[in-house]
Amino acid sequence: MPPMLSAKRLNAYYGQAHILFDVALEAAAGEVVVLLGRNGAGKSTTLKALIGLVPPSAGEVVFCGERIDRLQPFQIARRGLGYVPEDRRIFTDLTVLENIEVGRQPARQGVPSWTLEKLYKLFPNLAETGDRPAAQMSGGEQQMLAIARTLMGNPACILLDEPSEGLAPVIVDQMAAAVLEMKSEGLSVLLSEQNLHFAAAVADRAYIIEKGRVRFNGTMAELDADDAVRSAHLAV
Amino acid sequence: MSSLVIQFLNGLAGASTLFLVAVGLSLIFGVTRIVNFAHGSFYMLGIYVAYSIISRAGAGGGLGPAGFWGGILVAAMVVGALGALIEILLLRRIYHAPEMFQLLATFGIVLVIKDYVLWAWGPEDLLGPRAPGLGGSVEILGRPFPEYDLALVFIGPLVLGLLWLLLNRTRWGTLVRAATQDREMAGALGVNQKWLFTAVFALGSALAGLGGALQIPREPAQLFLDMGVIADAFVVVVVGGMGSIPGAALAAFIIGEIKAYCVGIGQVGFLGYSVSLSKLTLVAEFIVMAIVLVMRPWGLLGRQQGAQRIAAGARERPAAGRAMQIAVLAVAGALAVMPFVAQPYTIVLLIDILVYALFAASLQFLMGPAGLVSFGHAAYFGLGAYGAALLVKKAGLPMEFALAGGPLAAALGAVVFGWFCVRLSGVYLAMLTLAFAQIAWSIVYQWDQFTGGSNGLVGVWPAPWLASKTAFYYLAFTLCGCGIWLLRRIVYSPYGCALRAGRDSPLRCDAIGIDLARLQWAAFVLVGTFAGLAGAIYAFSKGSISPETLGIPLSVDALVMVLLGGIHTASGPVVGAAVLTWLQDTVVRNTDYWRALLGAIIIALVLVFPQGIAGFARRRWARSEAA
Ligand SMILES: Nc1ncnc2c1ncn2[C@@H]1O[C@H](COP(=O)(O)OP(=O)(O)OP(=O)(O)O)[C@@H](O)[C@H]1O
Ligand SMILES: [Mg+2]
Numbered sequence: 001m002p003p004m005l006s007a008k009r010l011n012a013y014y015g016q017a018h019i020l021f022d023v024a025l026e027a028a029a030g031e032v033v034v035l036l037g038r039n040g041a042g043k044s045t046t047l048k049a050l051i052g053l054v055p056p057s058a059g060e061v062v063f064c065g066e067r068i069d070r071l072q073p074f075q076i077a078r079r080g081l082g083y084v085p086e087d088r089r090i091f092t093d094l095t096v097l098e099n100i101e102v103g104r105q106p107a108r109q110g111v112p113s114w115t116l117e118k119l120y121k122l123f124p125n126l127a128e129t130g131d132r133p134a135a136q137m138s139g140g141e142q143q144m145l146a147i148a149r150t151l152m153g154n155p156a157c158i159l160l161d162e163p164s165e166g167l168a169p170v171i172v173d174q175m176a177a178a179v180l181e182m183k184s185e186g187l188s189v190l191l192s193e194q195n196l197h198f199a200a201a202v203a204d205r206a207y208i209i210e211k212g213r214v215r216f217n218g219t220m221a222e223l224d225a226d227d228a229v230r231s232a233h234l235a236v
Numbered sequence: 237m238s239s240l241v242i243q244f245l246n247g248l249a250g251a252s253t254l255f256l257v258a259v260g261l262s263l264i265f266g267v268t269r270i271v272n273f274a275h276g277s278f279y280m281l282g283i284y285v286a287y288s289i290i291s292r293a294g295a296g297g298g299l300g301p302a303g304f305w306g307g308i309l310v311a312a313m314v315v316g317a318l319g320a321l322i323e324i325l326l327l328r329r330i331y332h333a334p335e336m337f338q339l340l341a342t343f344g345i346v347l348v349i350k351d352y353v354l355w356a357w358g359p360e361d362l363l364g365p366r367a368p369g370l371g372g373s374v375e376i377l378g379r380p381f382p383e384y385d386l387a388l389v390f391i392g393p394l395v396l397g398l399l400w401l402l403l404n405r406t407r408w409g410t411l412v413r414a415a416t417q418d419r420e421m422a423g424a425l426g427v428n429q430k431w432l433f434t435a436v437f438a439l440g441s442a443l444a445g446l447g448g449a450l451q452i453p454r455e456p457a458q459l460f461l462d463m464g465v466i467a468d469a470f471v472v473v474v475v476g477g478m479g480s481i482p483g484a485a486l487a488a489f490i491i492g493e494i495k496a497y498c499v500g501i502g503q504v505g506f507l508g509y510s511v512s513l514s515k516l517t518l519v520a521e522f523i524v525m526a527i528v529l530v531m532r533p534w535g536l537l538g539r540q541q542g543a544q545r546i547a548a549g550a551r552e553r554p555a556a557g558r559a560m561q562i563a564v565l566a567v568a569g570a571l572a573v574m575p576f577v578a579q580p581y582t583i584v585l586l587i588d589i590l591v592y593a594l595f596a597a598s599l600q601f602l603m604g605p606a607g608l609v610s611f612g613h614a615a616y617f618g619l620g621a622y623g624a625a626l627l628v629k630k631a632g633l634p635m636e637f638a639l640a641g642g643p644l645a646a647a648l649g650a651v652v653f654g655w656f657c658v659r660l661s662g663v664y665l666a667m668l669t670l671a672f673a674q675i676a677w678s679i680v681y682q683w684d685q686f687t688g689g690s691n692g693l694v695g696v697w698p699a700p701w702l703a704s705k706t707a708f709y710y711l712a713f714t715l716c717g718c719g720i721w722l723l724r725r726i727v728y729s730p731y732g733c734a735l736r737a738g739r740d741s742p743l744r745c746d747a748i749g750i751d752l753a754r755l756q757w758a759a760f761v762l763v764g765t766f767a768g769l770a771g772a773i774y775a776f777s778k779g780s781i782s783p784e785t786l787g788i789p790l791s792v793d794a795l796v797m798v799l800l801g802g803i804h805t806a807s808g809p810v811v812g813a814a815v816l817t818w819l820q821d822t823v824v825r826n827t828d829y830w831r832a833l834l835g836a837i838i839i840a841l842v843l844v845f846p847q848g849i850a851g852f853a854r855r856r857w858a859r860s861e862a863a
Pocket of ligand 1: 039
């Protein structure tokens with residue numbers, strides 16, 4: 001079976017600055033894949049290139065059998081690729097429910113579909129917050145809201161940019177449980193992380209990115225066994 | 237007491253109208269980030285369309301209230317549909333262009349709509365019918381108050397309420413508010429911005445059309461409504477905070493009330509002088525705006541906009557190359573011998589070109605090296621022209637003094653305007669410069685005794701030794717040439733370097749102790765002086781001046797000249813001035829609808845060179861280098 005999401009020879013620029021060099025990665029259906037790398041390695045840029053926010057200058061991205069690298073973000077999102085940015089980008093002028101409403105898309109065939117009740121089960125903290133302005137949420141709640149908002153689009157695959165960043169340890173555990181829950185629903189998850197423990201808790205496979213190039217590609221077990229790779233490319 | 241109440245109601249009626257126009261502008265800006273210059277034109281179209289519908293089908297056709305109010309709604313919808321069409325055909329192509337070009341494109345629309353109205357409805361004022369059943373007045377605390385105005389008092393809040401429901405109680409409204417805050421994120425969540433933008437633009441245009449149509453019983457349809465209304469709307473939107481609907485309502489209320497009280501109070505004695513407050517209504521607006529912007533640079537309920545690039549394009553080259561120096565000398569030489577070879581008419585045209593070249597060069601200095609947008613550059617030109625003319629006519633000074641005094645007057649204006657302007661950036665700055673120019677214009681336009689009002693001043697002739705066109709040509713040639721040369725020298729002086737450093741990296745400048753705001757203020761005064769010199773020369777070359785020397789169209793001409801030639805080259809404005817002046821001269825002589833033609837040219841330019849001609853040229857150049 002072909003992978004759900006695959007990128008080949010992906011290159012991306014910010015203005016004149018060449019950031020991604022021939023990045024290649026894959027995520028199969030129901031798989032959790034983690035993108036590891038130091039600050040500024042290009043993890044966020046990779047995810048942005050996949051969702052179309054930083055249109056790739058070269059390379060190809062295939063999602064569910066369809067080329068998406070020339071599409072606009074909204075077209076990509078409507079095909080079932082969800083994206084949760086690093087800085088969450090909650091609509092702080094809107095209430096919690098309105099934020100979720102913005103993400104709502106029609107249900108898709110063969111893809112887990114989400115309702116408010118299901119989202120509240122995933123993130124119980126959100127349950128009582130419906131009419132609160134999103135601006136009043138704590139960092140952890142905002143992260144949950146950002147994910148809930150994207151799930152409301154019923155994606156087949158979700159891109160999570162550093163979901164554990166800046167969160168209290170309890171919340172990080174909750175987040176890890178949520179990722180595994182999404183996986184058990186049948187969702188593919190591609191996340192970027194600097195927190196190796198978080199990655200180890202949720203991921204099946206890992207890529208390590210360094211200066212915009214993929215330096216390692218293997219299962220979590222292989223990564224765990226390879227001290228050299230970890231000390232060379234990750235800030236441990 | 238009762239008169240205070242009546243004035244308050246008058247203020248509310250005015251505020252309703254202001255709100256209807258401003259809210260559409262604010263809505264459109266919030267979502268699309270386009271500052272729609274044509275918004276006043278939509279308002280004007282609203283009146284004209286409503287006039288046609290109602291006078292045919294409505295009150296005149298015996299349909300009564302249904303015909304009247306139905307006609308107003310249909311007029312609003314017609315304008316909304318036109319807005320949608322313009323968005324789809326034109327604006328969609330330029331959302332990624334620098335804001336300057338977007339503003340210019342919408343100004344092109346202003347020109348086209350104006351000539352369309354002229355063509356379709358003719359130049360005469362058209363007075364519409366009264367609202368059936370609301371033609372009289374009611375008694376409030378013993379004083380009569382027009383029934384229709386009372387209706388307006390309710391219509392404003394009604395529309396506000398409906399808009400609130402639309403934006404807060406529908407999915408569409410939620411998406412609009414989300415896109416207003418972060419349209420990129422909304423897109424990544426699957427929101428198709430294209431149709432959202434079209435719908436918002438249509439809604440905003442329809443609101444402007446509604447605001448206009450509702451004026452039918454109150455004021456005649458006139459051709460100059462567009463500019464007056466857009467200035468008002470800009471002020472309201474800036475005061476309220478761009479993109480904020482409650483802000484627009486609040487600002488409309490404040491400004492509407494202040495205007496009403498100014499009109500109502502009328503003459504007041506002050507230190508033995510009698511000051512007419514009613515004539516100063518526009519200045520009142522300005523004072524409100526100035527106070528608000530100093531205290532809250534993003535308006536009462538607005539929030540900070542991200543930094544915006546004025547215009548993409550090549551940066552200054554270090555210095556002129558040999559070829560360039562030779563070209564400049566050749567052009568100067570050719571200009572010097574012109575009076576011996578050219579027709580008198582050509583000499584007159586050349587004087588115009590020289591004056592506009594200096595004017596455009598001063599704007600280029602502000603926009604290029606200083607990185608500040610000005611949409612009201614004609615203010616300094618006009619102040620220079622009026623300053624010089626008034627010194628000759630009222631103070632009886634010789635022309636030579638007046639020629640020096642004009643720029644001084646402009647510089648003084650720039651000291652005041654610039655002080656406010658350097659506190660802002662991006663769209664707010666552009667709007668503020670425009671508002672200042674409009675205010676200067678309205679003062680000159682309304683102050684009959686001193687400035688001659690709409691007739692302007694006549695008999696502003698140069699000294700006898702400059703009476704011949706040839707002598708005057710050499711004067712203009714010398715002064716404008718020196719002015720342009722000086723401006724260019726300043727770009728490479730230590731001051732110019734600091735200014736450019738501030739443009740490219742404000743934070744780093746701050747870190748090394750450069751007081752950027754002060755440098756930029758100085759830049760305003762500097763360019764104001766040179767623009768004023770251009771204005772003073774202009775006044776003596778024509779022998780008469782009118783408020784048009786301060787008008788928005790002239791400011792836009794200057795912008796077109798600069799953008800035509802390229803924002804980051806010193807020769808650009810000279811080339812731009814020559815091309816545009818010649819073009820206008822030719823066009824005006826050949827058609828009655830020169831505005832529409834100019835508008836079409838502007839729109840075409842923006843569509844063909846969405847990154848500016850300079851940016852286009854640079855890319856071509858870079859490509860040929862790479863090849
Ligand atoms: N908007 C931008 N403009 C220019 N360069 C950028 C921009 N955003 C990121 N970069 C640069 O691109 C490179 C990759 O950045 P990216 O955000 O993808 O890294 P990252 O791996 O996500 O790092 P972090 O762990 O800090 O989030 C960095 O060198 C960064 O400086
Ligand atoms: Mg990142």
